[in-house]
Amino acid sequence: MAFLKVVPLEKALNVVDSLPLKPEIESVPLSEALGRVLARDLVSPIDVPPFDRATVDGYAVRAEDTFMASETEPVRLRVVGEVNAGDEPSLELKPGESVYISTGAPLPGGADAVVQFEEVDRDGDEVVIYRPAYPDLNVMKAGADIPKGKLLLKRGTRLTFKDTSLLSAVGMAEVPVFRKPKVAVIGTGNEVILPGEELKPGKIYDIDGRAVTDAVRELGGEAVFIGIAKDERDSLRSMIERAVECCDMVILSGGASGGIRDLTASLIEELGEVMVHGIAIQPGKPTIIGLVKGKPVFGLPGYPTSCLTNFTLLVAPLLRRLLGREDEVRKVKKKLAHKVFSVKGRRQFLPVRIEGEKAVPILKGSGAVTSFVDADGFIEVPENVEILEAGETVEVTFFG
Amino acid sequence: MAFLKVVPLEKALNVVDSLPLKPEIESVPLSEALGRVLARDLVSPIDVPPFDRATVDGYAVRAEDTFMASETEPVRLRVVGEVNAGDEPSLELKPGESVYISTGAPLPGGADAVVQFEEVDRDGDEVVIYRPAYPDLNVMKAGADIPKGKLLLKRGTRLTFKDTSLLSAVGMAEVPVFRKPKVAVIGTGNEVILPGEELKPGKIYDIDGRAVTDAVRELGGEAVFIGIAKDERDSLRSMIERAVECCDMVILSGGASGGIRDLTASLIEELGEVMVHGIAIQPGKPTIIGLVKGKPVFGLPGYPTSCLTNFTLLVAPLLRRLLGREDEVRKVKKKLAHKVFSVKGRRQFLPVRIEGEKAVPILKGSGAVTSFVDADGFIEVPENVEILEAGETVEVTFFG
Numbered sequence: 001m002a003f004l005k006v007v008p009l010e011k012a013l014n015v016v017d018s019l020p021l022k023p024e025i026e027s028v029p030l031s032e033a034l035g036r037v038l039a040r041d042l043v044s045p046i047d048v049p050p051f052d053r054a055t056v057d058g059y060a061v062r063a064e065d066t067f068m069a070s071e072t073e074p075v076r077l078r079v080v081g082e083v084n085a086g087d088e089p090s091l092e093l094k095p096g097e098s099v100y101i102s103t104g105a106p107l108p109g110g111a112d113a114v115v116q117f118e119e120v121d122r123d124g125d126e127v128v129i130y131r132p133a134y135p136d137l138n139v140m141k142a143g144a145d146i147p148k149g150k151l152l153l154k155r156g157t158r159l160t161f162k163d164t165s166l167l168s169a170v171g172m173a174e175v176p177v178f179r180k181p182k183v184a185v186i187g188t189g190n191e192v193i194l195p196g197e198e199l200k201p202g203k204i205y206d207i208d209g210r211a212v213t214d215a216v217r218e219l220g221g222e223a224v225f226i227g228i229a230k231d232e233r234d235s236l237r238s239m240i241e242r243a244v245e246c247c248d249m250v251i252l253s254g255g256a257s258g259g260i261r262d263l264t265a266s267l268i269e270e271l272g273e274v275m276v277h278g279i280a281i282q283p284g285k286p287t288i289i290g291l292v293k294g295k296p297v298f299g300l301p302g303y304p305t306s307c308l309t310n311f312t313l314l315v316a317p318l319l320r321r322l323l324g325r326e327d328e329v330r331k332v333k334k335k336l337a338h339k340v341f342s343v344k345g346r347r348q349f350l351p352v353r354i355e356g357e358k359a360v361p362i363l364k365g366s367g368a369v370t371s372f373v374d375a376d377g378f379i380e381v382p383e384n385v386e387i388l389e390a391g392e393t394v395e396v397t398f399f400g
Numbered sequence: 401m402a403f404l405k406v407v408p409l410e411k412a413l414n415v416v417d418s419l420p421l422k423p424e425i426e427s428v429p430l431s432e433a434l435g436r437v438l439a440r441d442l443v444s445p446i447d448v449p450p451f452d453r454a455t456v457d458g459y460a461v462r463a464e465d466t467f468m469a470s471e472t473e474p475v476r477l478r479v480v481g482e483v484n485a486g487d488e489p490s491l492e493l494k495p496g497e498s499v500y501i502s503t504g505a506p507l508p509g510g511a512d513a514v515v516q517f518e519e520v521d522r523d524g525d526e527v528v529i530y531r532p533a534y535p536d537l538n539v540m541k542a543g544a545d546i547p548k549g550k551l552l553l554k555r556g557t558r559l560t561f562k563d564t565s566l567l568s569a570v571g572m573a574e575v576p577v578f579r580k581p582k583v584a585v586i587g588t589g590n591e592v593i594l595p596g597e598e599l600k601p602g603k604i605y606d607i608d609g610r611a612v613t614d615a616v617r618e619l620g621g622e623a624v625f626i627g628i629a630k631d632e633r634d635s636l637r638s639m640i641e642r643a644v645e646c647c648d649m650v651i652l653s654g655g656a657s658g659g660i661r662d663l664t665a666s667l668i669e670e671l672g673e674v675m676v677h678g679i680a681i682q683p684g685k686p687t688i689i690g691l692v693k694g695k696p697v698f699g700l701p702g703y704p705t706s707c708l709t710n711f712t713l714l715v716a717p718l719l720r721r722l723l724g725r726e727d728e729v730r731k732v733k734k735k736l737a738h739k740v741f742s743v744k745g746r747r748q749f750l751p752v753r754i755e756g757e758k759a760v761p762i763l764k765g766s767g768a769v770t771s772f773v774d775a776d777g778f779i780e781v782p783e784n785v786e787i788l789e790a791g792e793t794v795e796v797t798f799f800g
Contacts (some may be wrong), residue, residue, distance in 0.1 A: 001776065011408070014428035030595055030610070031610075031613075031625065034617055034618070035615045046599060046603070048605075048769060049604055050599055050601075050604060051601065051602065053604075055765070055767050083604075084590065085589060085590055085591040085631075086589065086590025086591035086592075086602055086603065086631070087590075087602050088498070088600065088601045088602045089601065089602060104589070104591050104604075105591070105602070105603065106602045106703075138562055140765075140767055140768070142469070144768075145764075145767075145770050146770060158770045159613040160618065161610075161611055161613075161614035161616075161618050161775075161800065162504050162611070162615070162772070162773050162799070164610050164611075164614045165610050165611035165614070165704065165769070165772070166769060166770075166773045167595070167603075167609075167610075167774065168594075168595055168605055168606055168609070168610035168611075169605055169607045169769040170596075170605065171595045171596075171605040172595055173594075173595040173596035189484025189486065190484065190485055190487075191485040191486035191504050191505070192486075193569055194568075194573075194696060195571045195572055195573040196571075199446060199450055199570075199571060200488065201450075201488045201489065201506065202451065202485075202486055202488045202489060202505070202506045203450070203486065204449055204450060204453075204504075204535065204567055204569075205446070205570065206449075206569075207565050207566075207568055207569045207571055209509070209568070210430070210561075210564050210565045210567075210568035211562070211565035211568075213561075213563075214434045214560075214564045214565070215561040217434055217561070218434070218561050220557065226433065231486070244505050250645050259403075259502075284639055299416055303503075304565065320605055351444035351548060351589075359514075361626075364545075365455070365540075366544045367455050367540055367545075368540070369448060369545050369546065369565070369566060369569040370545055370546060370566075372562070372565070373562050373563075373565065373566045373614040388585075400561065400581075
């Protein structure tokens with residue numbers, strides 16, 4: 001039992017790494033693939049275009065038949081047919097023959113060039129050509145755009161409309177993507193109510209429940225908001241049980257009181273196993289990582305900034321791993337806008353707002369919604385540092 | 401009738417501006433507001449916190465009762481009750497009294513400070529205080545986080561998880577957002593088939609249908625893919641009729657052939673009105689703008705690069721206007737990587753790829769899928785310019 005034994009952040013991250021969740025792959029129709037993350041490298045199963053294709057309206061010819069053509073001594077070729085876009089080519093050109101062809105149509109057998117409509121004259125069943133055509137003139141060769149076997153997109157690509165267009169071009173009807181992890185979110189606290197409920201004295205509206213739910217969605221996961229548990233054993237217990245039933249993992253955000261934290265830990269211990277109970281960072285002391293019926297359960301601190309900082313440090317990397325997005329950079333280097341003080345021996349994460357090249361510390365205290373909402377992310381003040389000077393380079397980690 | 405009268409781009413944009421579509425506002429539950437665009441400025445309807453709130457566990461006191469407290473001569477106050485987070489405060493402190501209070505709980509009447517639990521001793525029904533407390537010590541005053549009436553978010557904000565959290569904090573259950581315009585997409589061409597269909601000789605897989613559908617979705621609109629119309633009057637007519645029935649606007653992307661273009665124009669003329677038939681840009685000559693039953697109908701060129709360039713120039717600004725996102729910057733200045741040639745008297749848009757600070761022109765020809773997929777956007781070569789030199793500053797417009 002890990003009760004009340006505060007561990008270093010690295011230890012907690014190792015525990016997260018060891019959690020029994022692996023990226024899973026599912027197949028979705030291309031029409032629903034936008035925004036999903038590719039689970040495998042994809043190569044083209046076909047040549048694009050699949051056939052030698054006319055790029056203009058005109059006459060398909062054997063180029064060698066036109067080599068002697070000139071303004072003064074044009075070449076005349078017999079027009080033996082017509083092929084339009086979408087037609088299956090059945091003709092075979094013999095020497096001295098040509099075929100009327102429209103843009104996008106497949107070249108008939110024997111033809112290797114297209115003479116543009118505007119550059120010839122039509123005379124009965126003959127076309128009059130005034131300039132030599134070279135092989136492949138006005139032809140896009142089969143596979144010239146995308147050859148069969150070409151690597152199209154790499155595993156981990158979050159599919160944009162250009163990517164889905166490319167997959168459509170090669171005829172891919174189903175796309176292997178990472179399954180969205182399903183995350184249950186439980187808010188806690190006797191004082192917490194949901195928007196739409198009447199604001200009675202002593203109550204406040206939920207922040208963490210909404211924040212965690214929508215942060216999971218922004219990351220690409222599926223979030224299920226279970227509700228707000230009261231600071232009371234049965235209410236919390238039934239919600240945790242419901243959550244592990246429906247989802248791949250559970251996130252609880254603590255109410256303001258310390259009681260709910262102890263209750264959460266003791267319930268996880270009862271239903272499963274507490275793996276981490278407290279992390280030696282500020283904020284993060286109340287953070288819990290447990291396992292119930294094989295499903296990870298995170299208990300995050302209640303103050304919004306604390307909740308989202310720990311979500312960003314512990315849960316988001318796990319979600320990114322499950323979604324195949326672990327390579328995404330969510331950090332940026334900035335200059336600290338003004339001096340900040342910390343306590344020696346305390347590893348601290350401070351919310352900051354980014355203004356141009358500056359990181360501006362937000363010192364409202366983590367109890368304020370606005371200190372979270374106004375912040376873009378946080379910086380770390382290491383254990384052995386008491387002062388960060390204005391102008392120092394700091395690394396900002398974005399929330400989420 | 402605007403048949404075959406090629407107009408300047410500005411004229412076409414004026415026509416788009418005059419189309420009978422206006423941004424519409426709808427109300428959605430906060431739980432579904434993530435990613436939507438706010439249609440009105442929102443101010444806070446309440447103070448947050450709604451009451452003076454303890455920020456630590458301890459004892460609520462009248463600060464003046466503690467002014468004389470010292471290590472050697474502590475002050476003793478009678479503990480007359482307890483108030484926890486979520487409790488409705490009913491007590492009223494009289495001089496010499498205190499109340500046990502937990503973090504997040506509302507201060508009882510008369511109290512104006514909280515003395516932290518760790519800094520006092522409890523002795524029976526008395527609390528022993530060794531240091532003076534000043535008014536507001538360990539108290540977050542009502543409205544200190546967010547005062548009632550404060551501007552929270554501006555019209556046009558695309559709601560992130562931080563924004564939805566903020567709206568939750570002030571108890572907003574419903575959010576006014578711009579209604580998603582519903583866009584019908586029709587592909588055309590006898591040669592075009594959909595992924596999943598068998599690739600018979602002469603056929604190619606759809607690109608534009610997928611590209612336009614998913615580009616609309618990325619912009620925040622709702623796209624309905626109607627299907628691929630054959631180059632044939634009845635097929636195209638019934639699809640256009642179905643499209644104007646179900647949607648706010650219709651986008652057709654032309655097949656490779658010129659025939660479908662004429663057919664589209666004549667059908668729009670028959671069913672409604674052709675307002676633009678051809679724009680004096682390259683690519684864009686075949687572009688059509690019409691109106692059928694009061695619904696805008698766009699006919700875009702068939703080549704993917706041409707299709708998406710015209711989508712970006714004409715349709716995307718309209719969608720952004722309807723979605724309240726017209727202020728978004730989708731342009732960036734870069735240096736041209738190498739010289740490009742254009743034709744004098746032709747206003748041209750060239751696809752480019754961005755590599756660091758450079759814009760690299762893509763010269764594969766607009767018939768290639770890859771010239772669109774490899775490009776990030778396009779640059780304009782004005783009518784009177786024949787050469788853009790390497791190193792010149794160019795403005796890249798992103799596709800979409």
